Amino acid sequence: MTGDVRVTAGVAKVLAAFLHDPASDRYGLDLMNATGMPSGTLYPILxxxxxxxWVRAEWEILDPEAARPPRRYYRLTAHGVAAARQGVAQLYQQLGPAVRPSTKPRPA
Incomplete structure (x- = not known):
């Protein structure tokens, strides 16, 4: 099922983490670290x-000898990449220039 997602500040944080490298698979703890969100906020957004x-998810196939449970990996779909870019851009436009990430180096 494909639909629209309201891009709130929280959703934008998750999408920005995905857009950092849209072709890579991300797992929950990785996304929690990238966004600073707790699991109770992140997983409902996912x-x-x-x-x-916008996102697809697949369980990792893990060697039975592994000493950890399998991870669920998330990746933006092609539709998700386009929708994420548009949604994040619209949110930044609504919020104004004060919240846009800076590309200028910080003074030392």
């Missing part, structure tokens, strides 16, 4: 993005 068709 569920909405999956339901809208």
């Amino acid at each position: 569920a909405r993005l999956r339901q809208a068709g």
Whole structure:
């Protein structure tokens, strides 16, 4: 199912983490570290993005000898990349220039 997602500040943080490298797979702890969000905030956002068709998720196939549980990997779909770029850009436009990430180096 493909749909629209309202791009809030929280959703934009998750999308920005994905857009940092759209072709890479990300897992929950990785995304929590990248966004600073707790699991109770992150996973509902990921569920909405999956339901809208912006993100796909697959369980890792793990060696039975591995000493950890399998990870669930998330990746933006082609539709998700385009929608994420547009949604984040629209949010920045609505919020104004004060919240846009700076590309200028910080003074030392």
